Amino acid sequence: xxxxxxxxxxxxxxxxxxxxxxxxxxxxxxxxxxxxxxxxxxxxxxxxxxxxxxxxxxxxxxxxxxxxxxxxxxxxxxxxxxxxxxxxxxxxxxxxxxxxxxxxxxxxxxxxxxxxxxxxxxxxxxxxxxxxxxxxxxxxxxxxxxxxxxxxxxxxxxxxxxxxxxxxxxxxxxxxxxxxxxxxxxxxxxxxxxxxxxxxxxxxxxxxxxxxxxxxxxxxxxxxxxxxxxxxxxxxxxxxxxxxxxxxxxxxxxxxxxxxxxxxxxxxxxxxxxxxxxxxxxxxxxxxxxxxxxxxxxxxxxxxxxxxxxxxxxxxxxxxxxxxxxxxxxxxxxxxxxxxxxxxxxxxxxxxxxxxxxxxxxxxxxxxxxxxxxxxxxxxxxxxxxxxxxxxxxxxxxxxxxxxxxxxxxxxxx
Amino acid sequence: xxxxxxxxxxxxxxxxxxxxxxxxxxxxxxxxxxxxxxxxxxxxxxxxxxxxxxxxxxxxxxxxxxxxxxxxxxxxxxxxxxxxxxxxxxxxxxxxxxxxxxxxxxxxxxxxxxxxxxxxxxxxxxxxxxxxxxxxxxxxxxxxxxxxxxxxxxxxxxxxxxxxxxxxxxxxxxxxxxxxxxxxxxxxxxxxxxxxxxxxxxxxxxxxxxxxxxxxxxxxxxxxxxxxxxxxxxxxxxxxxxxxxxxxxxxxxxxxxxxxxxxxxxxxxxxxxxxxxxxxxxxxxxxxxxxxxxxxxxxxxxxxxxxxxxxxxxxxxxxxxxxxxxxxxxxxxxxxxxxxxxxxxxxxxxxxxxxxxxxxxxxxxxxxxxxxxxxxxxxxx
Numbered sequence: 001x002x003x004x005x006x007x008x009x010x011x012x013x014x015x016x017x018x019x020x021x022x023x024x025x026x027x028x029x030x031x032x033x034x035x036x037x038x039x040x041x042x043x044x045x046x047x048x049x050x051x052x053x054x055x056x057x058x059x060x061x062x063x064x065x066x067x068x069x070x071x072x073x074x075x076x077x078x079x080x081x082x083x084x085x086x087x088x089x090x091x092x093x094x095x096x097x098x099x100x101x102x103x104x105x106x107x108x109x110x111x112x113x114x115x116x117x118x119x120x121x122x123x124x125x126x127x128x129x130x131x132x133x134x135x136x137x138x139x140x141x142x143x144x145x146x147x148x149x150x151x152x153x154x155x156x157x158x159x160x161x162x163x164x165x166x167x168x169x170x171x172x173x174x175x176x177x178x179x180x181x182x183x184x185x186x187x188x189x190x191x192x193x194x195x196x197x198x199x200x201x202x203x204x205x206x207x208x209x210x211x212x213x214x215x216x217x218x219x220x221x222x223x224x225x226x227x228x229x230x231x232x233x234x235x236x237x238x239x240x241x242x243x244x245x246x247x248x249x250x251x252x253x254x255x256x257x258x259x260x261x262x263x264x265x266x267x268x269x270x271x272x273x274x275x276x277x278x279x280x281x282x283x284x285x286x287x288x289x290x291x292x293x294x295x296x297x298x299x300x301x302x303x304x305x306x307x308x309x310x311x312x313x314x315x316x317x318x319x320x321x322x323x324x325x326x327x328x329x330x331x332x333x334x335x336x337x338x339x340x341x342x343x344x345x346x347x348x349x350x351x352x353x354x355x356x357x358x359x360x361x362x363x364x365x366x367x368x369x370x371x372x373x374x375x376x377x378x379x380x381x382x383x384x385x386x387x388x389x390x391x392x393x394x395x396x397x398x399x400x401x402x403x404x405x406x407x408x409x410x411x412x413x414x
Numbered sequence: 415x416x417x418x419x420x421x422x423x424x425x426x427x428x429x430x431x432x433x434x435x436x437x438x439x440x441x442x443x444x445x446x447x448x449x450x451x452x453x454x455x456x457x458x459x460x461x462x463x464x465x466x467x468x469x470x471x472x473x474x475x476x477x478x479x480x481x482x483x484x485x486x487x488x489x490x491x492x493x494x495x496x497x498x499x500x501x502x503x504x505x506x507x508x509x510x511x512x513x514x515x516x517x518x519x520x521x522x523x524x525x526x527x528x529x530x531x532x533x534x535x536x537x538x539x540x541x542x543x544x545x546x547x548x549x550x551x552x553x554x555x556x557x558x559x560x561x562x563x564x565x566x567x568x569x570x571x572x573x574x575x576x577x578x579x580x581x582x583x584x585x586x587x588x589x590x591x592x593x594x595x596x597x598x599x600x601x602x603x604x605x606x607x608x609x610x611x612x613x614x615x616x617x618x619x620x621x622x623x624x625x626x627x628x629x630x631x632x633x634x635x636x637x638x639x640x641x642x643x644x645x646x647x648x649x650x651x652x653x654x655x656x657x658x659x660x661x662x663x664x665x666x667x668x669x670x671x672x673x674x675x676x677x678x679x680x681x682x683x684x685x686x687x688x689x690x691x692x693x694x695x696x697x698x699x700x701x702x703x704x705x706x707x708x709x710x711x712x713x714x715x716x717x718x719x720x721x722x723x724x725x726x727x728x729x730x731x732x733x734x735x736x737x738x739x740x741x742x743x744x745x746x747x748x749x750x751x752x753x754x755x756x757x758x759x760x761x762x763x764x765x766x767x768x769x770x771x772x773x774x775x776x777x778x779x780x781x782x783x784x785x786x787x788x789x790x791x792x793x794x795x
Contacts, residue, residue, distance in 0.1 A: 015433070018462065018464065018465075021464065022463060022464040040437075041435075041436050041437030041438070041454075042436075043436035043437070043438070044436055044437040044438045044439070047438045047439070052438070052439070053437070053438060053439050056453075057437070057439055057453060057454065058437065059455055060437060060455055060458075061455050061459060062453070062455045062456045062459050062468070064466075065455075065459060068459075068466045069464075069466075292433075292434070292436055293433055293434050296433040297433060318434070320434075320489060320490040320491050321436065321489050321490060322489050327489050327491070329490075329491060373491045374486075374491060376491060377491050401698045402698065408654060409493070410423065410424075410427045410493065410496050411427075411482060411485050411493035411495045411496045411696065412696050412697065412698070413647070413650050413651055413654055413696070414480065414495070414496070414499065414611070414647060414651065414696070
């Protein structure tokens with residue numbers, strides 16, 4: 001009987017466990033989880049904050065999942081990985097040997113070492129624990145104003161959540177525009193004006209100097225320019241860092257993240273990685289995981305290789321969710337700038353929306369979408385089937401109709 | 415050309431959609447049939463390969479009519495309707511799939527010899543052939559035909575040639591008056607495959623699709639016209655799958671092509687219009703019926719209407735929980751009443767069957783078939 005150990009019960013870990021079980025009915029599969037909750041839908045936290053989804057509804061697996069799939073789910077923190085002995089030891093002293101180990105410890109929100117970062121009311125936005133803490137704080141302190149440090153996708157999402165709870169929200173972005181990693185300038189300005197229409201303040205090209213406070217409780221944010229913005233609540237949403245503490249003092253290679261190859265293997269035999277903890281080395285490039293879908297698929301790839309298969313991870317990047325109050329989706333090489341063989345095709349879209357296809361040497365390679373996202377799936381299917389799509393062969397639809405010349409969506413044709 | 419079977423395609427689509435699900439529950443809130451106690455994690459676990467299927471999920475799989483209301487509300491663009499089809503397939507694996515085809519043939523007069531292409535169809539054909547009603551004789555010659563003349567238009571009536579005689583006869587009468595070149599495909603032998611699909615028997619549905627494509631090919635039409643939204647879906651499917659040249663049309667799309675010849679009479683009466691899920695939402699065609707009706711009457715829209723928001727009639731012909739079906743019909747009649755219109759027009763035969771059957775319990779709004787409505791307003795010289 002093979003023994004598989006998974007550290008982390010995020011989407012990469014549990015998806016890997018399911019794939020392991022599918023491939024090996026008899027194996028012993030153990031997941032170590034150090035969050036006080038089972039696997040949950042992280043991306044649904046915004047819906048939880050707005051009270052649309054309850055805490056129970058957040059959980060990604062039914063309560064009987066572990067039992068039904070014969071998976072040992074252990075709520076304990078892994079303390080040491082003994083590579084030589086091929087076993088792990090937990091903080092409670094539990095020893096579990098493995099034939100293959102998957103590290104899927106994820107990432108944690110980054111709080112920069114600025115003055116005042118440890119004041120009460122300075123939060124991050126990543127886990128159910130942070131969210132519950134933030135909601136408690138708002139209730140207890142009757143917080144009225146909030147500052148979001150970071151104008152990335154999570155910062156914007158939290159800004160919307162807090163705005164919907166009735167707080168006055170200011171977003172601080174260091175760069176010259178918000179959601180820079182996801183959209184081009186047009187996209188960013190669409191999101192920005194939508195926020196400003198709602199009364200959310202968006203400040204760009206500003207840097208946080210320190211967090212001010214009184215009696216241990218936050219009172220505002222001082223910018224490098226000297227300006228102070230009063231706030232009852234400050235949330236950092238400036239990115240995440242892979243959780244690699246258990247890998248310290250091991251031979252497993254870490255370089256800003258757990259280093260894995262395209263088979264999700266680390267440098268140590270029998271040890272694999274998947275999800276946000278990893279940095280994938282591919283053709284000299286380092287690729288972080290970043291999204292829910294990628295994490296899940298990496299979990300599957302890792303599981304296939306752990307059970308003796310040979311599977312390379314090939315990514316068709318796809319990410320979709322809310323940006324402020326609109327749907328958005330980004331696919332493939334969504335953010336290549338024009339020129340050097342790259343051309344763009346802007347589609348007529350819904351009101352207040354924005355859709356753009358990206359071509360490299362006249363071949364479709366990706367797209368970005370705000371508002372209507374069904375075309376994003378068409379692009380996904382085209383990339384998945386590796387179709388050679390020339391912009392000249394596309395018939396551009398009015399509004400939200402499907403693009404003719406790209407694969408039709410399965411659900412539109414059943 | 416796609417060589418994968420429908421079932422293989424479905425599995426691949428469902429897998430990627432499942433991985434993309436972020437659990438925000440929007441699909442279930444939009445669903446007309448799901449029980450509020452059914453959770454996303456249960457549903458996902460039931461749907462995925464190797465996951466345990468719960469009783470609650472099975473109930474949902476049986477009740478889902480593939481209206482697709484769940485799809486546009488998903489922030490990741492994942493398709494719950496595709497996942498639901500995959501879940502339906504799992505009913506077959508578990509041996510708990512309803513046998514809608516037996517029901518289908520029973521409904522139309524079951525005879526086990528249907529496999530030999532006899533039974534009810536044959537009986538009806540014989541009976542209608544010698545009927546003293548002209549329209550019965552007209553339809554009789556089209557039932558379960560094997561030979562088809564080449565024609566520009568092929569009217570695909572499928573099984574509703576039996577259930578909605580008025581609509582089919584009137585369609586043909588309009589075609590005659592317009593003097594177009596047409597052929598008719600109807601009866602039990604050329605099922606659109608929907609009953610199989612709804613029972614999760616995807617492979618069986620694919621056999622029907624293939625057979626339908628072969629029958630269509632025999633007539634080699636430029637257009638295939640149908641009044642049933644499920645048939646329309648299957649036509650779109652076979653066009654894509656078998657790379658066929660014909661254009662599928664709904665009856666309003668066809669009638670719009672001849673609007674200058676129909677001589678439609680105008681009226682001041684306000685009417686409301688019930689969208690078909692498969693036509694308005696999935697095919698993205700909410701306009702043709704509205705354009706056609708707009709030439710005769712003012713349309714007052716129901717609260718939930720159009721491509722994104724239209725609400726299912728709750729019915730697809732054979733399966734489903736009667737309590738749910740009745741409830742949906744009631745809510746739809748109420749919405750129609752709220753518009754102040756006395757007439758609700760439907761373009762899909764299935765919606766028509768559903769609402770016709772519920773008119774007595776929901777008085778105040780008259781339900782009319784779009785073909786019959788046009789027929790009554792035509793003034794062809």
